[in-house]
Amino acid sequence: MSIQKPTLPKGTRDFGPVQMARRNFILETIKETFKLFGFQQLETPAMENLSTLTGKYGDEGDQLLFKLLNSGDFLKNVEVEDLTSGISSVLPKVSEKGLRYDLTVPFARYVVMNRNEITFPFKRFQIQPVWRADRPQKGRYREFYQCDADVVGTDSLLCELEILLMIKRVFGKLGLADYSIKINNRKILTGLSEVIGEKGREGELCVAIDKLDKIGWEKVQEELTQRNFSPESIKQLSPIVELKEGNQSKLEFLKTYLSSSDIGKKGIEELEEVLELLKTYGENEANVDFDVVLARGLTYYTGAIFEVKVNHVSVGSVSGGGRYDDLTGVFGLEGVSGVGFSFGVDRLYDVMEELGLFPEENMEKTKVLITYFDKNGFDYGLKVLNQLRKAGVSSELYPDETKIKKQFTYADKKQIPYVVILGETEMQTNTISLKDLHSGLQESLSVQDLIKKME
């Protein structure tokens, strides 16, 4: 019998007490913001039927879905011919469930299933892990948390505004200042493809043009050529590439550039209105950048699209989202427009760690440790413990009867600031000794005074 070392599955992590304290700080900030904006919490199962999940994230996304093997005799429906004809004929027979890939699709499923109970517009938030069978690397995990806020049942651009506001609030609370909320609109991208004479190919156009920042215009042109875009259409894109900074000037330029495309003009209008609403609300455009080449892969987006990137850090986008006009349509509920976005807690964590933004003192720790020498002290300590906790003081009694030194070391390691010492003298005089581990000062107090001091 050999002992095997336990390991974690690729791309997954444990979170220890320190990490949890920090994660909770982020999570609480987000949750509090969602509630402030009137969103209500929802949870859905970790697994969904594969039929719910497939086809919503593009081919690439389908490949990244974790599929669950059917329970029991999962091979019972598989024929020999299936095996020879490949994975696509075997898969549906051995797996009918998968782990959720994001929170938006399960939400759409929920909305459709509960359409009669839900009051629209429906604002919900959801904070749960999602799973992707991706290759892990910096800021990319196979299990990670998303914090989604979505509104369905209205196409008011107020929702888009609120997304901007929530992002600004959360980032402000977290102490992140140097970031940009990139915003664009799928309709503008559609218009773009129409104007350059490649109607209907905005998907491909996006994938290529999205890399502009990363690989440069030359390489993007190469990629477009490879994808069989005509030299003329590529040429027509160059004004877009050369657009100068400034949301207003970009919008002005695009109004004329896209004037022959109705859908393109609609996109511009929507974007302008969102920025207008921002002004009316009393906020400014700081950190909000209209980015004509922002694309985003998720196929279901139809209107506004968002992505948030923290500047000067090695972590990718920490938040993203957009409007989807017909996600519920595939589940049989037409005409319900939705818009939402998601914070990636794990990436926010990585960013904050890289920037050293975690507050030192947010570890949830015990305030008082009660130490003692013998059974009498233990019993006496138990009573003191009860009173401390009733007064709301986070406290613990050392569980084992052992040397006082060891009990002190425990307090020291756990950074417990106060130690109560209970020995013969204390019990005889009906007092306790309180030592402040930071200053090293010790004093004799009644239990009442101890509680008063600790509260």
Add this chain to the structure above:
RNA sequence: GUGGUUGUAGCUCAGCUGGUUAGAGCGCUGGUUUGUGGCACCAGAGGUCGCCGGUUCGAACCCGGUCUUCCACCCCA
């Protein structure tokens, strides 16, 4: 999915062109201090060198496979 990279004590890492009992710092345990933590000093425990196989008289070191880590691409939170 493609290409590369990493794995030695709890942690961070040494370990020469393959050669006896694999090292350090930190941490841990005990002691100096049987009613007092941090500091100091002393002592000690702890390793199938990721795993499997191969080459060799001999492998932590060379070769193959596999898992893992990190990175780039793809894509994405």
